[in-house]
Amino acid sequence: MIRRLDSDDTEQADLHGGSSPWFAAAPHPPRPLLADNLTCDALIVGAGITGALAAERLTRQGLDVVIVDREHPGRGSTAASTSMLLWEIDRPLVELAECYGFERAARAYRASLEAVTGLTSLVRDLNLPGDIRTRHSLYLAAGSSAAALLDEHRLRRRAGLPGDFLDHGRLLESYGIARAGAIVSPGAADADPLQLARGLLHLAISRGARLFDAEAAAFDPAGKSVTVGFEDGREIAAKAVVLATGYVMPDIVRSSVQAVSSSWAIATAPQPQNIWKDGALIWENAENYLYARTTPGGRIIIGGEDSSEIIAPDARDRLIPEKSLRLALRLAALWPIAETEIDHRWAGTFDTTSDGLPLIGPVPGANGVYAAYGYGGNGITFSYLAAQLIGGLIAGGTSPLLDDFALDRDGGMAGH
Template sequence: MDIRSNEPYWLIKNALTNSYSSLKEDMSAEVLIVGGGITGALIAYKLIKEGKKVVLIDRRDVCNGSSAASTAMLQYEIDAPLHELIEQRGLTCAVASYQNCEKAIFDLKKIVGEIKSDCQFEFKKSVYFSSTKKDVDFLEKEFEARKQHGFKVKWLDKEKLQKLGLIAEAGIESESAAVMDTYKFAGDLLEYCSEKGLTIFDRTELESVKEENESLSAITKSGFKIEVQHLVYCTGYESVETLKEDIVDLKSTYALASEAFRKIPKAFKDHIYWNTSEPYLYFRGTKDGRIIMGGGDENFKNAKKRDALLPKKEKNLTKAFNKCFPDISFELDYSWAGTFGETKDGLPYLGKPDLDKNKHYVLGFGGNGIMFSVMGMDAILNSLHKTPHPYLEYYKFGR
C-alpha cells in the first residue's frame, strides 16, 4: 500500500539516519515484529527489556511509512469526544482511555530521556476550539465532562482566544500535551534496541505465515524463513491487508509545513490547536520555527487521487490557517499527503483477532495513534502470555 506522497518535512530534515540490511538467511527468534515505525520500535523496546529474543522486519527502510508523515501532536484527547465516548463505550472504558492517553505522554517522555533522543520533545497545552457558534454547546458539554472526571481544563472565550492570536468562538485548554519529531524518535529507539539485542532487517517483506504445531514460520518475499513463537503486527493502516475483520475506515489526509520564522509566533510558543470541524484541522509549531498544519481528509485511499488533490489542498489549508490566525503569514515550504484511518469509536485495536493463534496486533489508529502505541506497549506481554489486561478488553477485536 502506498501510504504517503512527497517527502514529508521530517524526512527532509533528518535525511536517512538509520539503515539496516535485508534478511539473507533463515533464522529463529521468540518474537517477530512486522513494522519498523514508532509502534514497532516501542513494542521492541518493551520486549527487549524483558529479555526476549526479537527480530523486527520492515518492507521499506525503517520509519519510512506513516511515522515519517506524522505531525506528532501528542494529546490525551481522542478523536471521539469524552462525553460521546462515555455514551458509546461506557463510563469506565471512556474515562480510562482518556486517562491512560494522558499517562502515555509522560511515559513517552521518560523513554525519550532514557535513550537520550534528540527528537525535540516539548510539553505544550492543547486548545480544542470551535470556529462556529453552532459548536459552542458541544464544546461546553465536553468541557464539563472532562472537568467532572478530573482533567485539568480551562474554558477560553472569544476574547481569551484572541489574546492567543486565534480567531474562534470558544475553546477548551488542556494542560497535558506535547510535540516531537516522530521520525527521529522512532529511529533513535530502534538504534537503542539494536544495541540491546534487537535484530533488524529492512527492505524485507513478509509474504506468508505458516502454523506448525506451537510455532509460526514467517516466509519473506525473498523466500527466507523466520521461525518464531509469536508474531506481532505493527503495520498500522497496512494491517487491512492481513485482517479479516473490517475495523477501520481509511482516508487520505494532508499536511503542510511553513517556511521557518525567525522567531516562532507567540500563538505557537506554548500551545497546539485543533478544532471541532469534520474533518478537523490541527496546527503546531516546531523548534526550528516552522508551523505545521493538517486536515482536509477525503473518504478515499487511492494514492493517485490523493496526490492529485495536493495543490488544491495546499490552497484550502493555507486559507483555513489564515482565517484562524490572520496576524500570522503562513508561507508554504513543504506539503505531503498520507493515509489516515478512523475506527467506529476512535479507539485502537490491541491483542489477538483469533485467541487460538499467536498473532498479535498493536494498531493505534486515529489522531492519537502514538499514545495508543505506548498503551499497546504496556499490554503486549499480557497478550503474549495470555494473561488479563484492561487494554486487551477495552480494545479487543470483535467488540
C-alpha cells in the same frame, strides 16, 4: 494452517505523496537481508514508529527480538505524520461515553493521557532523538457555540482529566484566537516522528535486537511458536509475532470499525517570531477537523481537509497544490499574523476507526499473533499504548483495555 499475511501490495510510496519536513537528518539503522532461518522470542513485522516502540518495550523486558521491514524503516506513514502527540481522542468523551458507558470511555481517555506521559518520559529518560516537547493542547470550538465543549469539559473533569474551559473572551485574551471557546489541556507533546522511530530502533539494536530487510508473506500459528514465512523463502519461528504494518493491513486484522481516508498538510517557512502562545497543539471540535502545531525551528504545520472519498494515491497527491492553498487560507483565518510561505506540502493515507480507538491485542484465531494498530489523530499515542499492552500480555499480564481495543469489537458507533 498457513495463512497469507498480506494480500494487498501497498508500498510506502502509496501511503504518502509530496514531502514532509522530517526527511532531513535521521540516519538509517543498518538493515541487512535476512540470510538464514531464525528463531526468536518476538518477531516484529514493520519498523515504523509502532514497530520501533514495540522493539524498545520488548527488548526492555529482556526478550530476544527480531524486527523486519521490507522497505526503509520509518518511511511509511510515520514520515507523513504531523506527530501531534495528543491524549484527547478523536471521539469526544461525551460521544464515547454515550456509546460505551462513562467508565469504559473514561478508562480509554485516562490510558491515552498516561500514554503521552509515558512516551515523553521514556524519550527523556533514554535521551532519544526526535525533539520531543511537552505542549498544551487547545481544542477549539468549530462553530458559533461552545456549548458542546462546555459539556465535554464537565465530563472530562468527572473523569479526573486535566484541562480548563476558556470562553471567547478568555481564549482571545490568552491566545489571541477568535473562536467561541476552547478547552486548554496540559499533557500533550509533539516530536519529529522519523528521528524518534530511528532513535528507538538504534536503541533496540544496541540491546541486542536484530533488524532485517525482509517481507513477511505468510504465517503458521499452529505449532508451539508462530512460523513466519518470507518472500525469499526464509522462515522465522517466534514465540510471539507483533504486526506493526501500519495502514498496510493484513486481511486477518481488518475490522468492521476501520475506515480509510486521506489527509493533507503543509509546513510554512520558519517564522519563530509569529508562533502562538507556547506553541500549543491546536485542533477543533469537528468531524473533519483542522490541526496545527509548530516545530522547534519555528515552522507552523497545519493539516486537515480530510476526505474519505479521495483515497487512491494518485488522486490524493494530485490535490496537494489545491489543498495546500486551502490550508494556507485556513491558517490565515486562524492566525492572521502567520506568513503563509510554504516550504513543505504533502498528503497521506489516514485510517480512522468509528469510535476513535485503536486495534490492539491478540489476533482472533491466531495464537501468539498480536496486532498493534493506532489510528486517527492519536496514531502515535496509541502506538506507545500498543507496545506497553502487548509487552504486558507477552509477560503474562492482562488489562481491561484489551477488551476496549479488541479487534473484533463492533464499535457501536457506526454512522459517525
